[in-house]
Each structure stands twice: as structure tokens, then as C-alpha cells.
Amino acid sequence: MKPFEELLWHLKRWIRWRRIRRGVTWGVRGLSLGLLLALLWGTVGLMQGWFLREEFLLFIALVSLTVTLVSGGCAALWPLPHLQSAREFDRAFHLRERISTALELHQTPGVTWEELQRLQLADALAAARRVHPYRDLPLRIRPFEIILPILLSGLLLYGYAQSGSFFQAAQQARQVQAAIQEQSQTIQEILQQVETNPTLSEEQKKALTAPLQQALDELQTSPDLERSVSVLVSAGEKLQTLADPRVETTAQALQQAGQQAAAQENSPLQAVGEQLTQGKPTNAATELLKLDPAQLSAEETKQLAEQLREMAQAVQQSNPQLAHQLNQAAQALERGDATAAQQALNQAAQSMLQVGQGQAMNQAAGQAATQMQQGAQQILAAGGGNQTAQAGASGQQNLQSDAGAGSGRGSGDNPNAQGGPAGSNPIPQNNAPGDGGETTYEQIYAPSLLGGDGGPQVGVSSGNSQDGQVLGQTPSNPSDPSQSLVPYTEVLGQYEEINRRAIETGQIPLQFTQIIRRYFDSLKP
Amino acid sequence: MTALSIEQFRQIATRIEQEVDKVIVGQNEVVRHVLISILAGGHVLLEGVPGLGKTMLIRTLGQALDLKFSRIQFTPDLMPADILGTEILSDEGKQREFRFRPGPIFANLVLADEINRATPKTQSALLEAMQEGSVTVAQKTYRLEEPFFVLATQNPLEMEGTYPLPEAQLDRFFFKVNVNMPDVGEMVEILERTTGKETATADRAATGAEIVAMRALARAVPVASHVKEYIARLMLATHPEDENASPLVKKYVRYGVSPRGGQALILGAKVTALLDGRYNVAFEDVHAIALAALRHRVLLNFDGLAEGIKTEQVIQELLKEMPK
Known part of the structure; x- marks a missing residue:
């Protein structure tokens, strides 16, 4: 190996050792910094309820390790020019500027006599051979730099041990968010069902989807427990107001009337009665539209008129309009006016169809409202009933007066106490x-x-x-x-x-x- | 390549020091600095109280170096012509003519004893000789023989009837070396040598040609760029208006070091490196000669003089604080 190559070899060896030394030194410093960052960041995270227990440990380990590796890696890989390193090694190893001078002479030949340059290089090489980098430049870490990460680790462990309530609050917050998410999906499904319900009219669909869509929008803005419960309860209320109780009464009356009609064998209204008996006013309306008074015999006409009057009497209280239409049809049949009878029957069928739609509307609104109430309960249950713990984590309890929703079911003697x-x-x-x-x-x-x-x-x-x-x-x-x-x-x-x-x-x-x-x-x- | 190797350089230097040591007791640092100055081609101003052997040292050096030596005792009535020489009317031959008779300056080693006793006019007669290596008399310039050194002495105690050297004159001196009182052991040795039946003398240790060759070798010693930069920063830091000047410099220094000071630092450091057996200049070499090279180039202001600040203090603080 030529003298200068050997000198470079020594220099590179020293630089390698210096990189290791810097990497270790700065790695230890990075560990302290990482632990400090983890402590500060982790504390904020705990307060904000970001972490579960395992996540907190993982976070601490990741931050500390990352900063340590980045710090140590950067220090180790930091560019170390040969000449600058040679100057520093000259001082560190007491080489009296031999190495740096030799490098400079090699880079800029002609500065001095060749013989003198050769002698200087030989002198520098001899000095370089005497250097023991591990002994002359030992790996030293100051006690403070060792004590600091130990102290910080202790602080973190202490904080970890004392943060049970924060982890619990975070767990509950996650569950609440999951429940809110679940309810969002449920609302989307309900919306889909409403949209695809063939029985409902467009207006009914619009009326049903409006509160649901509003609730969905608000839930998707990641509200807190109180707000989400409030949203669901409010949506349930709106849905309940959409239900028309008269429809159910009319439907019940029609059902009873349908039973009588269905009982009469081969009567013109038997098919209608059967549908009404099954609680299907829509189908019954369809059957009613199929009736053609003109093709009925006199006896059948008479029987139909009587059945229509009985049915009109049954719905008189709940749906006077339908009763009136049925009576008109009966009168027209009795007069022998098939056209008027047909027209009145069509009107009655239309009213019956509306009853069916109202029934479907009530059913959909009721189901959706029930789902909203159940959703609110599920979110509350996800909160664990330990709201105070969550309040401790968030630092403050933002309660809203209307958020205190409850749809408690009475457990006393009155089962209807909703x-x-x-x-x-x-x-x-x-x-x-x-x-x-x-x-x-x-x-x-x-x-x-x-x-x-x-x-x-x-x-x-x-x-x-x-x-x-x-x-x-x-x-x-x-x-x-x-x-x-x-x-x-x-x-x-x-x-x-x-x-x-x-x-x-x-x-x-x-x-x-x-x-x-x-x-x-x-x-x- | 020079005819001298570094080993020969060291051997000759060692021989010179050994020969001087036969006559001069102690004062090793003084001898070393004077030798460095001679090998770097510079002039030396020796300052010390009477009786410390300043003149003896230079005389001994003249003996050891096998150089033409002359001594000039400076007095208030000494005239420039007494140093440089003069034109005299000569009637030898067929016609009478003015011929130049060289003065004592025409030697290799000139001892300017008690230089501050002469008038400034006479002192300034040395300026051209010290800087250019030549003298001009009657519009004729005469080259001085190489090597040429002026070794001057001055007495710091007697202020009556003295003429302090002007700054320009001081700057011409490569080194200013302080000769201090010897310790007890050295004093006993001096007494023994000077009162015995035989007086020690120095033998010749080097020739003029060897000194010239040594100077050439010393000039070829390489200096790393960061060492040169350090010297430049050090010089600039002696100026109170420089941003890197220390508080001590800003407060007590009137004028800082001239570029000649930097040249002296580098050349002196090169010789020091060779004497140390190295082929390159180290920071330690600069530090070793910094006081001798700079102490007469840093001029204190009134506050500094009034408060008894030493230029050595200022220089040492700069050496301590200046990052390498």
C-alpha cells in the first residue's frame, strides 16, 4: 500500500470510529429527547383521550425509538469531509497538524519541494501508525446523559401507572364513537329501505328521509356522546310525529269489517274482505277496483250494497270519508246506477289505498323511531354509564340541557310507562x-x-x-x-x-x- | 531540494546551541529564540538589564557561526556614517577620488549594542539595511553580504538620554527577546566561569553557507491552510477595531500587529517545527514563538500603559481564547 493510501486508510478507520462514537453519543441524547417528547406528547394524548393502554406503551416506544434512531443515525451518517476530520484528529490525537498538512499537500502539490513533501507524508504516516483511536478517543457518555433518560423513563412509567382513568375514558370514547358509527350505518340502511319501499308515496318518503338524513349528517360530524344522543332522540321524535294514529284505527276497523265480508262465501266483497282481514288495505283496494257492478246479478248487487253499508258503518268513526264513499257506492247499487257505483267504489278504493300507505308510513316511521331510540340507548351504553370518568379525561363536561336524553323503560307496575x-x-x-x-x-x-x-x-x-x-x-x-x-x-x-x-x-x-x-x-x- | 536534510538541520542547530552553551549559562529560551530568528533570516532585539550577557550571547553566536561579526556601541553622538560608512578622498594612484569606506554594518552579524542610546537619525540609518539588506551612501547602493543579521540590545531601565525606538524601527525586528535574571544555580555557574583561570570560548559550529541553506529549508516547510488562517485571525484580533478582538485588546491596545508580525509567526514556526523534527507547522510552534514575535508589535494605549498592562498579557489571552 502506498504511503498516502495507507494514511487515508488510517483516516477512514478513525472516521468510522468517530461515526460510531457520534452515533452512540447522539443516540443516547436522542433517547432523552425522544422520551421527553413522548412524555409531553403522551401527556397531551392522555388528556385528550387518544390512547388505550397498549397504544400508549406502543406510542412511547415508537417515539423514543424513532428519535433515538434518527438522532443517532443522523449523527453517524453526517458528512465528515476528510480534511476537516483530519484537522480534528490532529488535535484529538496530538498529531500536530501532520495529517491535515499531508492531505493538503497531496491535494495541492507544488507547494513545497517533492522531497520535503515525501518526508512530511512519511512523518505523518509514522505518527498515524502510533494512534490507537479506541484508546485515544474513547467512547464517553456524560453521567447526566445517562441519568436523564432513566429519570424520564421513570416518569413515564409512573404516569402510565397513574393513568388508568384516562385509558378507561379513552376506551369509552372509542366505544361511543363506534356506536355512533354503527348508528350512522343503521340510519343509512333505514334510508335505503325507505327509498325502496314501494308502498310509500314520494311525499311520504321525503317526509321520512328528512329527519333521518339530518340525523345522519350530524352524526357524521363526529359529535360527542351527548350531542349524538340528542340527535338520535330528536330524530326519533320527528319520526314519531309523522305517524298518524287514525290510520291504525281505520285499518283496525277495516280489518274487522273485512272479517265479516270474508266470512260470506261467494260474496262480491269476499276477496276484499280477505285482504282486509290479513291487514293489507292496499291489496284490498286493488281487489275493490276489480269489482264491476255492471256485471253483477241483482242478488249479488244487493249483497254487495249491504256489505258496503256494513263496512261503511265500521269505519264511520275512524274514516268518515271512506264511510261516505262506501255508502255512496251502496246507494248507487241500490238505485241500479252501476256507473255511479263504480265511481264511488273507485273513490273508496283510493281511500283504502291511502289507508294502506298511511299504515306503511306509520310502520316505517315507528320502526325508524324505535331504531333511533335504541341507537341512543346503545350509544349511552357504550358510554358505560360512567360519564364522570370521561369528564375527568376531557377536563370538562359539556353538557347540554337537551342532550340528557333518556328513553327509559319503566320497571314498575305500569308497563306502558315509556x-x-x-x-x-x-x-x-x-x-x-x-x-x-x-x-x-x-x-x-x-x-x-x-x-x-x-x-x-x-x-x-x-x-x-x-x-x-x-x-x-x-x-x-x-x-x-x-x-x-x-x-x-x-x-x-x-x-x-x-x-x-x-x-x-x-x-x-x-x-x-x-x-x-x-x-x-x-x-x- | 536543499543540500541539507532535516537531520543535518537539527544537528547544526544543536551544535550551535551547544557552542553557545559553553559560554552562556542558562537563557536557553533566549538562545533558542535568537537562533530561530537567525535561521528564519530575521533581526533580533534583546532587552534586558545590564550584565545579563546580552552582548556576550551575540558575540558568542558570532564565534559559533563563523560569520563576519561587528559590534557597534550606540551612543548619542553616533552618526549614521559611523554605521554605514562614508566616502573618503583617496589620492592613491594617478588621480584623487572619493572612495567608499564601508562601516561596521558591512558584516554578517552586527551587534547594535544599546541601540536606544543613539539618536533617531542614527537609528533610522539601520532601517534600509535591516529591511532591504543594502545601504545607500552618496547615491550609491551597496549590497550587504548574506547572511545579514542585526542583533540589537537595549536597556529598559535607563530612560535618561535614551531614544525609544520608533514603531517602524521596532517592526523591523523579527523577534524581541526579553533577557531575564538567571536563577541561583545559573548565577553560581556564571560566577564560576567568569572568575576562573580560563575563559570559555565557542568553536565554530556552522558556516554562513550552512545558515543560508538552513534558511532555505525552513522556508520550504509547509503550513496547513487552517494554521495560516489561525495566524491571520490572531493578528487581526490584536487590532482593537477588529470584531474578534478581546475586551482586553479593545480597552488597552492602540495599534495591533502588522503583516510583518504574521510573517514572523509563520517563519518562526517553520524553524521551530524543524527544530522539533517535524516537516510541518503545528499550532504549538506558533504558540512557542508568539510572544517573541508579537510583543514589540502590539502597542498599548495610554490606559494600558497607565494600568501597567503588559503586552504579553494581551497576547497570551488572545492565544488562549482564539479558536483553532
Whole structure:
């Protein structure tokens, strides 16, 4: 090997060692930085409910490892020009500028005599051979740089151990979001069903899809638990208002009348009656349209007129218009006016068809409303009934007066005691103290969950139960993940404040304010 | 390539130092600096109280170097012609004519003893000789024989009747070497040598040709670019208006080092490197001769002089603070 090549070989060897040394040194510094970033970022993430337990550990490991590798890698791969490195090695190894001078002389020949240059190179090479880079430039890491990552790791571990409630809150938030997502899909399916329902008219479809589409839009903006429940309950309410109770009465009356008609063998209205008996007014209308009075015998005409009058009598209360049309048809038949009879029968068939459509509308609206209520319950259930834990994670509880939805089902003696949506119609919720029934509303807002040991136990008892049996109660074991961590008095204070603001701003009708105040008074410990 | 190898360079230098050591006790650094200055082709100003052997040192050096030596005792009535020479009327031959009679400056090694006793006019007579290596008398220029060195001494104590060297004159000196009082052991040795029955003398250790060859070799020693840059930054930092000047420089320095100072640093460092057995200049070489090369080129202002600041302090602080 030529002298200069050998000198370069030594220089490259030293540079390699220097890269390793820098990589390790900066890797350790990067570890500290990574841990610090992970600590800060992780703390923010915990507060924001970004992480589950495993995700938090993975995040810490990833951030620390990434910063360590990037830092160490960059330091190790940082460009190290030969000449600059030679100058630094001259100082580090006390080579008295031999190596850098030799490199410069090689790069710019003619600066001095060739013989002197050769001698200088030989002198530099001899000095380079005496260098032991690992001994003369040892790998040194300052104690502080070792202690710092240990301290930061300890802090992270401590934070990890103390962050159970945050992980739980994050878990609940995920479940709520999943439930909201699920409800969004359900609404989309309902919308599809409505659109493809052949029985419904376009207007009915439009009326049905409007609240559903609005609810879907709002759910897709990733609302929080309260807002999403409020949206679903509101949509359910709107859907319920679309249902016409008279339609059902008319349908029942028609069904009863249909039974009589179906019972008469070979009567003209037998087919109509059978369809009505099966609860299919639309099909019955079709059968009715098939009737041609002109082709009936006198006896059949008479029988048809009688049946029409009986049917008209049956629907007189629920649908006078249909009754009138049926009576007109009967009168026309009795007069022998087949044309008028046919016209009246067609009108009656049209009314019957409307009854069928109304029935379908009611059914669709009812199903959708039920689905909305169930969806709200599912979202509330996903919240775990431990809203206070989530509040601890988010730092504040943004409660809305109309978001306290509950569709509690009474568990008392009255099976029809359906809880309406809270906030919009608080009276029939059946969730006031003593009203009885374990309701979803109470799982969220009624502070039946008590934090800490030894706190007072609050239960919601059924007003109809014999012994005031406690129906809503959460475990008070601190290790239980579902335990509320926010003190009862603090939660109650928040809700009282919200209630006070709602009353002051006129959101609650005056006649209900006293009831609500009594309710909160009864909750005070 | 020079006729000298580095080993020969070191051997000759060592021989010179050994011969000087026969006569001069101690003062190793002074001897080394004077030798460096001679091998770099520069003139030396020796400053010290009387009796420290300044004149003896230079005389001994003259003996060791086998060079034509002359001594000029500077006094207030010394005239330039007494140094340079003069034209005299000669009647030898058929006609009378003016002929130039060379002064004591026409030697290889000139000892300008107590140079600050002469008037500025006489001092300035040395300027051309020191800078150009020639003298001009009666509109005729006479080349001085190589090698040519002026080794001047001055006494810092006696201010009465002295004429401090002007800055331009000081700048011509390659090194200014301070001769300090010897310690007890050296003093005893001096007493023994100078009061015994025999007086030590130096033998010839080098010829003028060898000195010239050594100067050529020294000039060929390479200097890495970052070392040159360091020297340039160091020089500029002695100027109070420079942005890199230290607070001490800004406060106490009137004028900084001229480019001659940089030349002295590089040439002196080259000789130092060779004497150390190296073929390249290191930062350590620069540091080793920095005080001798710069102390007479850094001029303090009134505050510096009033507060007793030494130029050595300023230079040492710069050497300490200047990044390499």
C-alpha cells in the first residue's frame, strides 16, 4: 500500500470510529429527547383521550425509538469531509497538524519541494501508525446523559401507572364513537329501505328521509356522546310525529269489517274482505277496483250494497270519508246506477289505498323511531354509564340541557310507562326520584355512581316497589374500572349549574321549573 | 531540494546551541529564540538589564557561526556614517577620488549594542539595511553580504538620554527577546566561569553557507491552510477595531500587529517545527514563538500603559481564547 493510501486508510478507520462514537453519543441524547417528547406528547394524548393502554406503551416506544434512531443515525451518517476530520484528529490525537498538512499537500502539490513533501507524508504516516483511536478517543457518555433518560423513563412509567382513568375514558370514547358509527350505518340502511319501499308515496318518503338524513349528517360530524344522543332522540321524535294514529284505527276497523265480508262465501266483497282481514288495505283496494257492478246479478248487487253499508258503518268513526264513499257506492247499487257505483267504489278504493300507505308510513316511521331510540340507548351504553370518568379525561363536561336524553323503560307496575326524551319533554320521563324504573337517563345524569370509598349510596328506587329496592348502583371498589372518579358533589354542582342556566335562559317552560328544582333538591346529599 | 536534510538541520542547530552553551549559562529560551530568528533570516532585539550577557550571547553566536561579526556601541553622538560608512578622498594612484569606506554594518552579524542610546537619525540609518539588506551612501547602493543579521540590545531601565525606538524601527525586528535574571544555580555557574583561570570560548559550529541553506529549508516547510488562517485571525484580533478582538485588546491596545508580525509567526514556526523534527507547522510552534514575535508589535494605549498592562498579557489571552 502506498504511503498516502495507507494514511487515508488510517483516516477512514478513525472516521468510522468517530461515526460510531457520534452515533452512540447522539443516540443516547436522542433517547432523552425522544422520551421527553413522548412524555409531553403522551401527556397531551392522555388528556385528550387518544390512547388505550397498549397504544400508549406502543406510542412511547415508537417515539423514543424513532428519535433515538434518527438522532443517532443522523449523527453517524453526517458528512465528515476528510480534511476537516483530519484537522480534528490532529488535535484529538496530538498529531500536530501532520495529517491535515499531508492531505493538503497531496491535494495541492507544488507547494513545497517533492522531497520535503515525501518526508512530511512519511512523518505523518509514522505518527498515524502510533494512534490507537479506541484508546485515544474513547467512547464517553456524560453521567447526566445517562441519568436523564432513566429519570424520564421513570416518569413515564409512573404516569402510565397513574393513568388508568384516562385509558378507561379513552376506551369509552372509542366505544361511543363506534356506536355512533354503527348508528350512522343503521340510519343509512333505514334510508335505503325507505327509498325502496314501494308502498310509500314520494311525499311520504321525503317526509321520512328528512329527519333521518339530518340525523345522519350530524352524526357524521363526529359529535360527542351527548350531542349524538340528542340527535338520535330528536330524530326519533320527528319520526314519531309523522305517524298518524287514525290510520291504525281505520285499518283496525277495516280489518274487522273485512272479517265479516270474508266470512260470506261467494260474496262480491269476499276477496276484499280477505285482504282486509290479513291487514293489507292496499291489496284490498286493488281487489275493490276489480269489482264491476255492471256485471253483477241483482242478488249479488244487493249483497254487495249491504256489505258496503256494513263496512261503511265500521269505519264511520275512524274514516268518515271512506264511510261516505262506501255508502255512496251502496246507494248507487241500490238505485241500479252501476256507473255511479263504480265511481264511488273507485273513490273508496283510493281511500283504502291511502289507508294502506298511511299504515306503511306509520310502520316505517315507528320502526325508524324505535331504531333511533335504541341507537341512543346503545350509544349511552357504550358510554358505560360512567360519564364522570370521561369528564375527568376531557377536563370538562359539556353538557347540554337537551342532550340528557333518556328513553327509559319503566320497571314498575305500569308497563306502558315509556320514558320520553329528556330535555324536550321532561315530565313523562318517569325518572324523577320515586318515579321508579331504571333508566338510561339515570345511568348518565342521575348521580347514582359515587366516587371514593365510604360515600353515600344513592339508588333510584321504583315508586311502585314495596320496599324501596335499590335498582341503580355502581360498585365502589377503587379497582373497579367502571368507578366514577369525580366526586358526587362536584358532578351534582355541574348539573345544577347547567339546570340553573337553562331555567334562566328560558329553555325550560315555567310550569316545569318547580318540578326540576325539587328534583335537584332531592339529589342533594 | 536543499543540500541539507532535516537531520543535518537539527544537528547544526544543536551544535550551535551547544557552542553557545559553553559560554552562556542558562537563557536557553533566549538562545533558542535568537537562533530561530537567525535561521528564519530575521533581526533580533534583546532587552534586558545590564550584565545579563546580552552582548556576550551575540558575540558568542558570532564565534559559533563563523560569520563576519561587528559590534557597534550606540551612543548619542553616533552618526549614521559611523554605521554605514562614508566616502573618503583617496589620492592613491594617478588621480584623487572619493572612495567608499564601508562601516561596521558591512558584516554578517552586527551587534547594535544599546541601540536606544543613539539618536533617531542614527537609528533610522539601520532601517534600509535591516529591511532591504543594502545601504545607500552618496547615491550609491551597496549590497550587504548574506547572511545579514542585526542583533540589537537595549536597556529598559535607563530612560535618561535614551531614544525609544520608533514603531517602524521596532517592526523591523523579527523577534524581541526579553533577557531575564538567571536563577541561583545559573548565577553560581556564571560566577564560576567568569572568575576562573580560563575563559570559555565557542568553536565554530556552522558556516554562513550552512545558515543560508538552513534558511532555505525552513522556508520550504509547509503550513496547513487552517494554521495560516489561525495566524491571520490572531493578528487581526490584536487590532482593537477588529470584531474578534478581546475586551482586553479593545480597552488597552492602540495599534495591533502588522503583516510583518504574521510573517514572523509563520517563519518562526517553520524553524521551530524543524527544530522539533517535524516537516510541518503545528499550532504549538506558533504558540512557542508568539510572544517573541508579537510583543514589540502590539502597542498599548495610554490606559494600558497607565494600568501597567503588559503586552504579553494581551497576547497570551488572545492565544488562549482564539479558536483553532
